[in-house]
Amino acid sequence: MRRKKTIDLDRLSDEELLSLRFRDLGLKIEGTWLEDCITQLYKELQDKNITFRPSFYLADEWLCPDGEPIIGIAFFIAHPRLKKLEQKMMMEVEGGDKLSCMKLLRHEAGHAINYAYLLHRRKRWCQFFGPFSAEYTDTYKYRPYSKSFVRHLEQWYAQYHPDEDFAETFAVWLDPESQWGQKYKGWKALKKLEYVDELMREVSDRPPKKVKGEKFWDVAKMKSSLGNYYKK
Numbered sequence: 001m002r003r004k005k006t007i008d009l010d011r012l013s014d015e016e017l018l019s020l021r022f023r024d025l026g027l028k029i030e031g032t033w034l035e036d037c038i039t040q041l042y043k044e045l046q047d048k049n050i051t052f053r054p055s056f057y058l059a060d061e062w063l064c065p066d067g068e069p070i071i072g073i074a075f076f077i078a079h080p081r082l083k084k085l086e087q088k089m090m091m092e093v094e095g096g097d098k099l100s101c102m103k104l105l106r107h108e109a110g111h112a113i114n115y116a117y118l119l120h121r122r123k124r125w126c127q128f129f130g131p132f133s134a135e136y137t138d139t140y141k142y143r144p145y146s147k148s149f150v151r152h153l154e155q156w157y158a159q160y161h162p163d164e165d166f167a168e169t170f171a172v173w174l175d176p177e178s179q180w181g182q183k184y185k186g187w188k189a190l191k192k193l194e195y196v197d198e199l200m201r202e203v204s205d206r207p208p209k210k211v212k213g214e215k216f217w218d219v220a221k222m223k224s225s226l227g228n229y230y231k232k
Contacts, residue, residue, distance in 0.1 A: 009081040017085055018230065022222035027058050027078045034073060037098060041105045044174055049204045054112035059217045060229060062095060062104050064111035064167075070213025071108040077101065089230045103171065107153060110170030111163065116208035119199065120163065128195050129169075130162035147187040150180075169196050 006026055009017065029035060034056075042053055052069075059072025076086040077096050086093045095101040119125050120132035142159040149158035149165060150172045158168035169189070172178050173196045184190040215221075 009079055012081070014085060014088070017081070018227035019225060021225050022060070022075070022219040022229070025075070025079075025082075025219065025226075027075055027082075027219060029056060029058060029073065029078065032078050033098070034078060034101070037101050037105060040102065041109060044106070044176060045109070047176065048174060048200060050113070050200060051205055052113060052116050052208050054109055054116070055213070057215045058219050059215070060219055060222065061217070062108065063217070064108045064115070065214065065216040067115050068213030068216070069112045069116035069208065069210055070215065071105070071112055072215070072217065073105075075219045085226075103153060106171035106174045107167045109174065110167030112213070113170065113208075114163065114166055115213070116210050117203050117206070118209050119203075120166070124195070125166070125199075126162070128192050129165045132162055134162055136161055147184075148189055150184065150189045150193070165192070166196075169193055173197060173200070 007020070007024065009025065012020075029038070038056060045053065054064075054069055054071050056071050056073055058075045058078055060075060061072070062074045063072045064070065065072065074095055076082040077093065083093050083096055086096075095104045114120055120129075126132065140160045142156040144156060146156075146159065149156065150169050152158065152168045152171050158165045169192045172180050172184075173193055180190075180193050184193060
């Protein structure tokens with residue numbers, strides 16, 4: 001069986017890079033700085049006595065597929081050359097440094113744990129965060145000064161959808177440097193944080209109800225080109 005030729009991305013011009021298909025990029029998490037970030041996330045989960053460990057793969061964007069307890073990391077931060085291209089094409093690199101990467105990992109871990117334990121089906125979960133079945137929209141209205149939501153990712157993302165509200169609340173709760181008990185004292189959001197704390201203590205040592213997740217938009221299998229990706 002012939003071995004697939006490895007492409008040196010650093011030698012390619014932007015035009016040559018954009019012509020490549022995702023699956024031909026040869027990207028992996030192993031051997032990159034992302035391994036250290038994942039190791040840190042696992043340690044933070046361990047420090048909170050949470051036994052579930054979500055798995056990871058490289059996707060076309062940051063995501064946790066709906067209902068799937070698995071985390072997709074945006075492909076472009078897995079290689080320095082792709083980070084440069086992303087900066088040029090999009091004017092930013094989401095999760096491109098360790099601080100922002102960890103914030104996103106904690107957020108997506110909230111989704112993964114939500115789906116692994118089916119927490120969104122609980123009556124009290126819905127009382128605190130709202131109906132999981134609420135529709136996602138392209139845009140959302142937010143109240144910048146609301147104290148009913150934590151502030152973690154930009155654009156007051158917790159106000160987007162009940163599932164995002166939980167993920168953001170979980171991320172703040174998990175962050176070892178957040179000091180959420182003090183920071184959110186007097187906020188309605190504190191009640192959500194206390195509920196997450198209670199909930200995690202309850203399920204921490206229990207086996208998840210759903211362990212494996214399907215890898216949607218896995219770049220290792222995508223036949224579309226980088227050029228088409230950026231056109232969209």
